[in-house]
Amino acid sequence: MDVRCSFCNISGTDTRHIAQKGELAICSECLSLVREILEEFSVSDASIKKGIYCSFCNREQGGERRVFEGKSINICIECVNEIEAEIKKEKKGHQLEKETKGFSSKLESILYTRVKEGIRQISAYEVPTLGYRIKLDGNESPFNLPEDVLEKVLKELREIQINRYPDAQATTLRDKISSIVRFPKEGILLGNGSDELIELLMITFSGKTQRVLYPVPTFSMYRIISVALGLEPIEVELDDGFDIDLKAMLREIRRGDPDLIFLASPNNPTGNRLSDERVFEIINNSTCPVILDEAYCDFSGKTFLPLIEKHENLMVLRSMSKVGFAGIRLGILFGRPRLIEEINKVRLPYNINSLTQKIAEIVLDNSGFVRENIQLIVREKKRVYETLKLMGIEAFPSDANFILFRVSDADYVFRELANRGILIRNFNSPGRLKNCMRVTIGKPEENTEFLESLKDIIPALKEREENIDDKRNKTP
Numbered sequence: 001m002d003v004r005c006s007f008c009n010i011s012g013t014d015t016r017h018i019a020q021k022g023e024l025a026i027c028s029e030c031l032s033l034v035r036e037i038l039e040e041f042s043v044s045d046a047s048i049k050k051g052i053y054c055s056f057c058n059r060e061q062g063g064e065r066r067v068f069e070g071k072s073i074n075i076c077i078e079c080v081n082e083i084e085a086e087i088k089k090e091k092k093g094h095q096l097e098k099e100t101k102g103f104s105s106k107l108e109s110i111l112y113t114r115v116k117e118g119i120r121q122i123s124a125y126e127v128p129t130l131g132y133r134i135k136l137d138g139n140e141s142p143f144n145l146p147e148d149v150l151e152k153v154l155k156e157l158r159e160i161q162i163n164r165y166p167d168a169q170a171t172t173l174r175d176k177i178s179s180i181v182r183f184p185k186e187g188i189l190l191g192n193g194s195d196e197l198i199e200l201l202m203i204t205f206s207g208k209t210q211r212v213l214y215p216v217p218t219f220s221m222y223r224i225i226s227v228a229l230g231l232e233p234i235e236v237e238l239d240d241g242f243d244i245d246l247k248a249m250l251r252e253i254r255r256g257d258p259d260l261i262f263l264a265s266p267n268n269p270t271g272n273r274l275s276d277e278r279v280f281e282i283i284n285n286s287t288c289p290v291i292l293d294e295a296y297c298d299f300s301g302k303t304f305l306p307l308i309e310k311h312e313n314l315m316v317l318r319s320m321s322k323v324g325f326a327g328i329r330l331g332i333l334f335g336r337p338r339l340i341e342e343i344n345k346v347r348l349p350y351n352i353n354s355l356t357q358k359i360a361e362i363v364l365d366n367s368g369f370v371r372e373n374i375q376l377i378v379r380e381k382k383r384v385y386e387t388l389k390l391m392g393i394e395a396f397p398s399d400a401n402f403i404l405f406r407v408s409d410a411d412y413v414f415r416e417l418a419n420r421g422i423l424i425r426n427f428n429s430p431g432r433l434k435n436c437m438r439v440t441i442g443k444p445e446e447n448t449e450f451l452e453s454l455k456d457i458i459p460a461l462k463e464r465e466e467n468i469d470d471k472r473n474k475t476p
Contacts, residue, residue, distance in 0.1 A: 005030055006055075006073045017091070019083045021056050024073065031083060034068045038077050039255050054079055064257065064287060081209050081257060092117060118227035125224060133421035134446045139268065139296075139402050141324035142442040143373045149366045156358050166354035173357050176364045177332060181305060186337035189344055190352050194295060194319045194331035198262075199225050201315075201333075204343045205259045205289055206231055213258035215244055217269060217433055219293065222262050234258060237432070242270040242396070244278040250285055261286055264293040266300050269427055269438045271398030273300055283311050289339065295319040296400035298374050299381075305334055312336055322401055323370050325363060328356040377401050381441045387451050391458060402440045409461055410435040416457045422450055 003018050004011050005027035011018065017028040026034075052061040052069060054076035061067040067076045103109040112120075127138070145153065170190050178185040191197035202212060202225055212226040213234040226233040234252055239245045244263070252258070261282060265274040283290045290313055292304045297318070305316045315335035320328065330352070333340070363370070381398060388395040388405055395405040407413050410428035414437065417424060425438040439450060 007034075007070050017087050019087050021079070021083065024056055026075065026083060028087060031080060031087075034075060035077075035080050035084075035255075038066050038068055038080070039251070077257070085210065116228070116230060118230065122224060122227050125220065131421070132418070132423035134442065134449060135423050136440040136442050136446065136450060137423045137425045137438075138326070139322055139400070139438075139440050140326045141322065141373060141377070141401070142440075142446060143324055143369075145324075145363075146369050149362065149369065152362050152366065153359055156362060157355065160354050160358060162354070164354075165350050166352060166357055168350050170352045170357050173352070173360050173364075176361060180364060181334075183305065183308075183334055184337065187308070187335055187340050189333040189335075189340050189347065191331040191333065191347075192351050193321065193329040194293070194317050195221055195225070196351065197317060197331045197333045198222065198291075199229070200343050200346055201260060201289070201291060202226055202229050202231060203346045208259050209257050211256045211258040212260045212262070213249070213252055213256065214262040214264075215249065215267075215274075217267075217427075218262075218264050219268050219295075231259075238267075238270070242267065242272050244274050244282065246278045246281055249278075249282060253282070253286055257287070259288050261288060261290045262293060263290065264295070265304075266294075266296040266399040268296070268400065269402075269404050269425070269433070269436070271396060271400045271402060271404050271438075273302065273399045279304070283314055286313060289313050289315050289335075291315050291317055293317045296322055298323050299378055299401045300399035302399075308334060308336065315339065320360065320363075323374060325360070328359050330356055330360055376444075377441050380444055380447050384439070384441060384447050384451065388454075391451075391454065393454075393458070402438050404436055404438050406434075406436050407458070407461070408435060408465060410437050412461055412464070413437065413454075413457055416460070417450075417453060420453050422453055424450070 003020055003025050005018060006024045007026055007030040010027060018025050019028075019031070049061065052067045053059065053074060054061075054065075054067050055073045056075050056079040059065060059076060059078075061076065065076050065078055067074050103112065144150075174185050174188050174190065177183075177188055189197065189200075191200065198221055206212075206229070209232075210230070211232045211234050212222065213236070214222045215238045216235045217238070223233045223235070234256055236245060236248045236252055253261075263274055263279060263282065265279065266272060267274065279292070292314065294303055294305075294316055295318065297303045299322075303316065304314065308314050308316065315333060318332040318334070320330045320332070333343070335343075381401065381403065385395050385398065385403055388403065393405050393407060395403055398404065404427075410426050414424070414426040414428075424440070427433045427436045427438055441447060442450070
């Protein structure tokens with residue numbers, strides 16, 4: 001049967017795909033043209049014409065639903081999004097069928113037909129395993145538990161019945177967190193690190209467009225998890241000051257109607273807080289949950305947590321990993337109870353083990369040392385930042401427990417530091433992070449050795465580069 005586009009009356013070809021919905025159809029070219037028009041001529045709610053209905057879904061224009069009026073057929077932006085997703089999925093299926101014919105083994109067939117295409121194309125999250133004396137790469141706290149707190153932990157751990165499942169709701173721990181931050185327990189969900197909570201958020205809130213929006217560069221797990229779940233990551237570059245490019249973000253919100261938006265503030269790896277005004281613009285112009293990832297907020301002293309009461313689509317993500325407890329893997333999500341209730345449906349049972357629950361409870365009852373450590377890290381960060389600047393290194397201001405900086409040859413500096421037993425993070429890659437490196441603030445003596453090593457390495461690097469330039473200039 002010859003299916004023709006209801007807008008241009010052209011039938012499908014190899015380059016022009018026709019998508020049928022009920023008795024109507026639209027070709028890929030008309031679909032792209034309609035999207036461009038709807039995005040170009042976005043209007044305010046006050047000027048939207050009433051009584052205009054989409055011919056495909058029979059829903060009226062209004063609010064976020066804008067309708068393109070053809071000569072005799074209309075289509076809304078929601079149907080455009082749905083049809084585009086269907087076309088994309090169908091094209092992937094045809095392409096996969098072509099690619100997977102004639103495999104030489106069952107294993108090869110499994111790898112190329114059963115593994116999601118997106119997963120085949122990404123790399124695993126890698127943690128360096130180099131030998132080191134000084135570890136300044138993971139944004140962890142350099143301080144372990146004080147002896148008195150450690151003794152309390154060991155005493156309580158002896159009483160845990162390892163043969164029994166943990167408290168499935170982590171009731172006591174959630175009660176303590178609720179009391180400390182003055183937030184209702186019903187609006188608190190715990191995860192095996194914030195990574196698990198990010199995954200649960202994406203599983204729960206992916207029922208409309210399957211799009212996840214976030215600015216970059218940022219925490220890599222947003223992309224890895226969204227691709228693993230078959231969602232579409234939408235990445236928008238931060239501006240020159242590593243702040244939100246508001247115009248570009250709002251354009252993507254209107255165009256793609258994302259199911260989720262992630263904003264890391266302070267951001268990793270750039271270290272800066274995103275401006276409050278731009279964050280509010282994102283929250284107010286979105287109809288989906290906006291997740292403020294505040295993993296490093298303890299070092300900035302600022303949080304959006306109290307604003308959940310005012311903004312019902314705002315959720316806040318926290319972690320205990322950055323302030324001294326990376327080993328227990330505990331993430332905390334705050335949000336309106338009705339949203340938390342939906343996420344809790346897909347949380348795996350007993351996801352917070354008994355050891356983590358007990359250690360976290362003890363730490364929260366004896367948290368004075370944590371505040372002291374945070375204050376020391378903030379003071380040390382100021383010293384490291386000022387010293388880097390005095391050395392002529394481009395260092396970026398930070399509200400976190402690390403500093404991003406740029407050198408002329410990051411790979412060389414990374415190797416030289418590693419040879420001295422000092423491990424930091426090398427972010428060198430084409431684009432915004434070219435020759436950028438990130439150093440976590442450690443103990444004072446660790447920071448001093450890092451800085452003293454750089455004072456030797458940077459002059460050697462300059463001399464090396466001058467010799468290379470001289471050789472190039474002498475080459476006929």
